[in-house]
Amino acid sequence: MANILIVDDEESINELVKLNLKLVGHTCDQAYDGREALDMVTKGPYDLILLDVMLPFISGFDLMKKIKETPVIFMTAKDRIEDKIQGLTSGAEDYLVKPFEILELIARINIVLRRTKTENTVFKLVDMEMDREGKVVRYRNKEIDLTPQEYCLLEVFVINQNLALSREKLLELAWGYEYEGDTRTVDVHVQKLRKKLGLEERIKTVYKVGYRLEV
Amino acid sequence: MKFWQKVFLSVLILFVVALNIGMFTVMHFTYKEQLSSVKQRAKGEAYFLRNSISKDFTNLEETSTLTRDKKETIYDSYKTYYMEQNVFLELWSGNSLIGGTFDLNIESRDELDTVDNVQNLLIREVDQEEYLFLACNLEEPYENHILVIAYPLTELTNTRKQLVQMVIATDIAITILLSVILYLIIRKLMKPLKRLSEATGEITQGNYSQEIHIQSQDEFGSLAKKFNTMSERINENINLLQEESDRKQQLIDNMAHELRTPLTSISGYADYMRMAALSEEERIHALDYIIAETKRLEKLSRTLLMIADIREGVLTKTAVSTEQIKIYIQNLFHNQLKEKQILLEVNCEIETIEASEVMLQCILGNLIENAIRACEVEGRITVTFYNHEGTCFTVEDNGIGMEAEEIAKIMEPFYRVDNARSRKHGGVGLGVTLCHQIVKVHQGELRYESEVNKGTKVIVTFTT
Numbered sequence: 001m002a003n004i005l006i007v008d009d010e011e012s013i014n015e016l017v018k019l020n021l022k023l024v025g026h027t028c029d030q031a032y033d034g035r036e037a038l039d040m041v042t043k044g045p046y047d048l049i050l051l052d053v054m055l056p057f058i059s060g061f062d063l064m065k066k067i068k069e070t071p072v073i074f075m076t077a078k079d080r081i082e083d084k085i086q087g088l089t090s091g092a093e094d095y096l097v098k099p100f101e102i103l104e105l106i107a108r109i110n111i112v113l114r115r116t117k118t119e120n121t122v123f124k125l126v127d128m129e130m131d132r133e134g135k136v137v138r139y140r141n142k143e144i145d146l147t148p149q150e151y152c153l154l155e156v157f158v159i160n161q162n163l164a165l166s167r168e169k170l171l172e173l174a175w176g177y178e179y180e181g182d183t184r185t186v187d188v189h190v191q192k193l194r195k196k197l198g199l200e201e202r203i204k205t206v207y208k209v210g211y212r213l214e215v
Numbered sequence: 216m217k218f219w220q221k222v223f224l225s226v227l228i229l230f231v232v233a234l235n236i237g238m239f240t241v242m243h244f245t246y247k248e249q250l251s252s253v254k255q256r257a258k259g260e261a262y263f264l265r266n267s268i269s270k271d272f273t274n275l276e277e278t279s280t281l282t283r284d285k286k287e288t289i290y291d292s293y294k295t296y297y298m299e300q301n302v303f304l305e306l307w308s309g310n311s312l313i314g315g316t317f318d319l320n321i322e323s324r325d326e327l328d329t330v331d332n333v334q335n336l337l338i339r340e341v342d343q344e345e346y347l348f349l350a351c352n353l354e355e356p357y358e359n360h361i362l363v364i365a366y367p368l369t370e371l372t373n374t375r376k377q378l379v380q381m382v383i384a385t386d387i388a389i390t391i392l393l394s395v396i397l398y399l400i401i402r403k404l405m406k407p408l409k410r411l412s413e414a415t416g417e418i419t420q421g422n423y424s425q426e427i428h429i430q431s432q433d434e435f436g437s438l439a440k441k442f443n444t445m446s447e448r449i450n451e452n453i454n455l456l457q458e459e460s461d462r463k464q465q466l467i468d469n470m471a472h473e474l475r476t477p478l479t480s481i482s483g484y485a486d487y488m489r490m491a492a493l494s495e496e497e498r499i500h501a502l503d504y505i506i507a508e509t510k511r512l513e514k515l516s517r518t519l520l521m522i523a524d525i526r527e528g529v530l531t532k533t534a535v536s537t538e539q540i541k542i543y544i545q546n547l548f549h550n551q552l553k554e555k556q557i558l559l560e561v562n563c564e565i566e567t568i569e570a571s572e573v574m575l576q577c578i579l580g581n582l583i584e585n586a587i588r589a590c591e592v593e594g595r596i597t598v599t600f601y602n603h604e605g606t607c608f609t610v611e612d613n614g615i616g617m618e619a620e621e622i623a624k625i626m627e628p629f630y631r632v633d634n635a636r637s638r639k640h641g642g643v644g645l646g647v648t649l650c651h652q653i654v655k656v657h658q659g660e661l662r663y664e665s666e667v668n669k670g671t672k673v674i675v676t677f678t679t
Contacts (some may be wrong), residue, residue, distance in 0.1 A: 012480040012504045016487060019501075023491050054472065077472040077479075099479035102486055163490040209489060 001025045002047035002113050007037040007063075008075070009055050013098075017050060017075075020102045021109075023162040025215065034058025038066060046070050047117050048109060053078050053087070064090045071116050073108060075100065103160060103169065110159050123158050125215060128197045130158060139197050146196065149174070153189050157203065157213035164212040186211075219405045223397055231390055238382045246375050250368075253347060254336055257366050260302070261349050264293065265362055268306070269354035283313065286360075290314040297364075303346075305363035317365065338368070345372055407435035411442060423450040462627075469629035473515060473643065477508035484508075515643045522645065525574065525652045532657075534567040535575055537600045544579055544598065551587055557594045559583070564601040568608070570677060574653045581646040582610040582673050589614030589671060605659075605678045613670040622663045626651055650675075 004026050008014040011032065018028045029044070031037035033056040041049065041063075049067060053060035053076040064072060064087075074087045079097040087095040093112045096105060123130040129138040135151065137144050146154065153174040156165070165173070167183035174189075175181065190211055194200045204212050271289045275281055290306045290313055297304050298316055305315035337348040345368040353360040407429045414425040425446045429439035484501045493501070541561040552559050568575065579598070586596045590612050597611045617625070624630045629644040654661040657677050665671040 010476050010480070012508055013476065013483065015504065016480060016483040019497075020483075020487055020491075077475040078468070079471075080468075098475050099482055102483055102490075162492070164492075165490070204492075212490070212492065214492065 002109075002117060003027050003029075003044075004109070005029045005031060005037070005040055005044075005046045005049045005070075007031045007034075007049065007055065007060070008052040009033055010052070016102070017105070020106070020163070024106055024159065025161055026109075034060075034063055037063060041067055041070065048073065048112060050075055050105075050109075051092075052076055053083065061086060061090060064092065071112050073105075073112060075105070103163070103165075103173075106160055106163075107173070125202060126198065128199065130154065132158075137197065144196050146193075150189055150193055150196075153186075154193055154197075157193075157211070161213045161215045164206040164209040166210040170210065218408075219401045223394075223401050226397055227390070227394055230393060231386065234389065235382075235386060238385070242375070242378050242382065245378075246371070249371055249374070253366060253368065253371060257336070257347055257349050257364060261351055261362065261364050264304075264364065265351055265353055268293070268360075268362065269357055272353070272357050272360075283308070286313050301367060303365040303367075305365075307361040307363070309359050313360075315363075317363075344369055407431065407439060411435070411439060414442065414446070418446060418449065423453050466628055469644075473629055474512070477512045477515075480508040481505050481512075511643060515645070518643055518645045518649060521577070522649055522652050525649075525656055530571055530574075530656050532569050532571055535570055535572045536567055537563040537565060540568075540575065540579065540600075541598075543576060544583060547580060548583055548587065555587065555590065555592050555594065557587060557590050557592075557596060560595070560597045562597070562599040562601075564599065565606060568600060568606045568677070570606075570657060574657070578650045578653045578675070579608075579610070581650050582675075585646060586610055586612035586614065586671070589616070591615070603676075605676050607674065607676045609672055609674050611670065611672040616667040616669050616671055617663070617665040618667055622665055625663070 001024075004021055006014050006017050006021075006028055007030075008017070009032050014030050014032065018030055021028050029040060029046070031040050035057045037049075037051070037055070038058060047070070049070050049072045051060045051063065051072050051074050053074060055063070060074060060076065072092045073094040073096060074092050075096040075098060076083070076087075077098045078084075084095050084097075093116075094108050096108060121132040123132065127140045129141075131137075132155065137146055137151065137154065153170065156170060156173045160173075167186045170186045171179060171181065171183060175185075190203055194203050199213075202214055204214055206212050268289060272281060272286070275285055275289070279285075286306070286308065290304070294304050294314060294316055303316045305317055306313040337350075339346055339348055347366040347368055348363065349365075350361055350363045352358045353362060407427075410427055410429065414427050417425050423446060426443050427439045429436050484505045488498065488501050491497075541563060544561060545559065548559065551557075583596065583598070587594075590596065591614065595613050598608065599611075600606070600608045625647045628648045630647075631644045651661055654675055654677075659675060659677040662674045662676075663671065664674065
């Protein structure tokens, strides 16, 4: 879906972010220090840069001054309010403090991408087609009538494709924090989606976890 | 009241009092002097008159009898003359008055009771004017006759009044002049004090870099010099404290980062394994990261504990055999050295070294580990134990070396020369800090000599 540059000197974290982003459909490049990152930024255009602050050679804040147009999300262990302010006032789209949940990172990436990236918003899977810009879902070229809640749930699945989401998480992401419904609501909606869009084989039930849209 | 006001007032009062005492004393003596000269003159006059009148009486008696009328005539001849001189005369024969020019309102005539000779003087105030009275009896055989002379002292009292007025006028003039001059002088003298007080105020406000320029060599000058030294010291200390607190903050930041990073990884990979459908290979890949990061946390906590232990623990030194240390090192790094084909050479110029064995192993382990990391494949590391103003050892490598700035930084906890590479080898960034702590409890010294692309030499000296 998007081409993302991950800059973090921690190999394990860099790799973790890459593995997850790959699962949800992004292509990733990795840089482990400031110089390498600067090099890669000048070479290839990226849709988004995930940037650590404490980096060898060139710090994330300094690097930020050299990045012109690409949107940036800081992900750092620096959680002091001064650092946050500095990060956000330097022109970054978002500031994520470690340790963070990967689903949160994915959600924030999507928010940024929806704002900055316009093309390629149609998602296809088997016979299903989802136009996220027009908010239209087709199955076998026929427009399917989805309730707003079903549409939201489908969008959550698409954004977090290949990741198993708990019923609680699905409630939180698709219905919002305020919703106080039962987790069985999720089961009912998942059943409807499977039936309407022929996704019985794609929306898997993961034992003891929840549901996963496999792409 | 301000200090300058106190000084001003005390000096002024003291001066005015002294001035007045001086002037009035002079005045008093002058008056006394004048009075005594008047008295002298009166006495002379009286003496002469007494003589003359007595003689006149004698002469007259030789030719005729001395009647009261004749006495009056004689008296009158003198009276007129003395009236012109503004001197009053009176002549008594026993208790009856022969003649007198006193038109004064005198209540008592004490002088008449004590008549003997010319010595009897009396000053009396009549109608607000002072007179000098002098009474004496005539010479024998006329001793029952009394002659009284009164001199007015108007001139003298007038002079005295004028003098007093002059003194008061001078007093006021001098006091005003003095106040002005004194004010200016004190103000000028107090200026450094004002400056000092202002500077102290600034320091209280938190502006610690104050400098006062006072040229004078007096107490203020030396106070200003001391003040400058003091403010400089305070400034230095404040800066030191600031640096120290910055360093502490940095340490806490780093520590949080060091703890958070492996935790983020661990929870992240665990989450990833739970959420994603993974192949066996991917599963193991993720698990490897979890295990490695857990080990790193463990090592971090172990190292931090060790640093705390070293700082607070008791140092038990023994004579550690260098040969044994040599064997220990070679065994410990056998695999790593083989892998990178690095040659480790250990020279023992001394047989034993006074130190805690565990700590010695720890410090050497850390230094050699760093040396191996710095070395390229087929590098060379030399460890030498020798004696030079205390027991020393050096760890020398021919690796990538460091720049001078980096040498200063490597002492800082969690600083890594090459972050990515160090982490891969499981470093926690506390090695040099630990070494430093160990050397410190041995009251020793740890020094780095390094040149980029030539190599690094660590020199450790145990002075005790």
